[in-house]
Amino acid sequence: MKILSAVQTREADAATLQYEEIDSLELMERAAKAFACWFENKFTPQEPVYIFCGPGNNGGDGLAVARLLSQKQYHVKVFVVGDNQNPSPDHKVNLQRLPQTIVPQTIRSVAELPPLHKNHCVIDALFGTGLNRPVTGLFAEVIDCLNYSGACITAIDMPSGLYTDSQTPDEATIVTAHYTVSFELPKLAFFLPQHEAFVGEWHVVPIGLNPAFVNDAPSDYCSVTIDDVRKLIKPRRKFSHKGLYGHALLLCGGYGKMGAAVLAARACLRSGVGLLTMQVPSSGYTILQTAVPEAMTLTDNNRKHISELPENMDNYSVVGLGPGMGKEKVTKTAIGQLLATCTLPMVIDADAINIIASSDKLKAQLPKNRIIFTPHPKEFERLVGASKNNYDRLQDMKEFCREYSCYICLKGSHTAICTPEGKVYFNTTGNAGMATGGTGDVLTGVLTALVAQGYSLEEACLLGVYLHGLAGDLALQKVGETGMIASDLTDHLPQAFMTLTNN
């Protein structure tokens, strides 16, 4: 699903009006209906609903929602904040359309606010995508009161005060919504970790924006939906054999961290790879052979650390490396040799990232169009450098991927996948139960298996990250968040694949 900027959203509105030959009021009515429909499914008409409206079309939406909800027996109170001398035309019309039972109250100072407490249901319709400066003054005071009240806040389109697609200035006041119901497409701000407290749980409701316009609108940002990844799945052929599904090589594990190799290996096998060979330090031999009998195990001459590459690298279709590897000098030398000589695609994680990040010489050796990096934010910072904020981090990621012609999966709540062309896809599966040691090792195994099976690097990133999060979501239903461990993800990978293939 494409992510458009605030400016593009306005253009999409205009294109829709023109194409469908409707006026803006009708589009606002659609938006209000879509919101009200979501709201009715979420909240019953028992508690009064307090709707706070701003001067623009977001406020107009709030007024139209007030009318629609009152028709559904909700007890609605409307507050128009500010002097409202310059309301948008559609705001004005919807103010006039309020039924007589709703008398809007103008709020010119916080002293005029109604008492609010935590059982109240608040709809935030102060500002949406039209916000063009930080919220200060009366609006900021009102927002502070709403936030402080503890009432359950649902924001229309955007939590008021939050910029849609750029860094919100520090001095701004922002609504801390429990829910944000956005129109047609998610906003870039929803995917960034620092906005969790403002956006809350977000949902997107369709309002029928012109699909051709949305399709053609240039944007570097997308969110990944189940339909996007479903169509990537390659069915297995009846007369197939293991030789058709690739031979993966995993260079993982170190003394005291052999578990990382086990986690990556099991996940790789559960993701459909034809054959798997592990190269581990010799002290890991028995561990691997016992814990993962399906994998072949080669031992490094070094007892504790990976220090060399296996012979006949041509036997393999992909190399996955990093989990549990450590940062020993011998390992760095082996990675240097790998980058200099190996012609295979590579999935590079954990300490392998740290090793490469620490050496300009290794960075200069990175082969083009053959690497997926899977850093968490700290590893990302080591590899790419520190960024001023999370918007700049997206730009820095795009530049790095362009410069090195590589893919990055920047791991997090919404893992961001960046391509060498500078396109960024945000994943939509996964949960906080996955914030536990070893889940990244599982991802390395999944991605390595998919590349082995002939998925392009881009397909592997999109599909693998989605499946990994989906396995986490399926595990959540069985074990909950707190008790989840990395192996639970691997246990649920088969079900995750089945969810995508419907069998």
Ligand SMILES: NC(=O)C1=CN([C@@H]2O[C@H](COP(=O)(O)OP(=O)(O)OC[C@H]3O[C@@H](n4cnc5c(N)ncnc54)[C@H](O)[C@@H]3O)[C@@H](O)[C@H]2O)[C@@H](O)CC1
């Ligand atoms: N395609 C869509 O997404 C649609 C969006 N609609 C709604 O329209 C909204 C956008 O409406 P508008 O463009 O009128 O913008 P907003 O209603 O978000 O705000 C614009 C108004 O607020 C003022 N303003 C901006 N920043 C301010 C600040 N910091 N302090 C005080 N005043 C400030 C502006 O001068 C203007 O009067 C969307 O968020 C959505 O709710 C729907 O009505 C129709 C379809």
Ligand SMILES: Nc1ncnc2c1ncn2[C@@H]1O[C@H](COP(=O)(O)OP(=O)(O)O)[C@@H](O)[C@H]1O
């Ligand atoms: N709050 C969260 N919501 C969704 N996914 C998460 C969350 N926290 C972590 N994850 C996922 O879990 C994995 C953690 O990887 P990583 O930090 O490398 O862990 P480790 O190195 O211990 O294996 C990543 O794929 C990340 O996207």
Ligand SMILES: [K+]
């Ligand atoms: K809002």
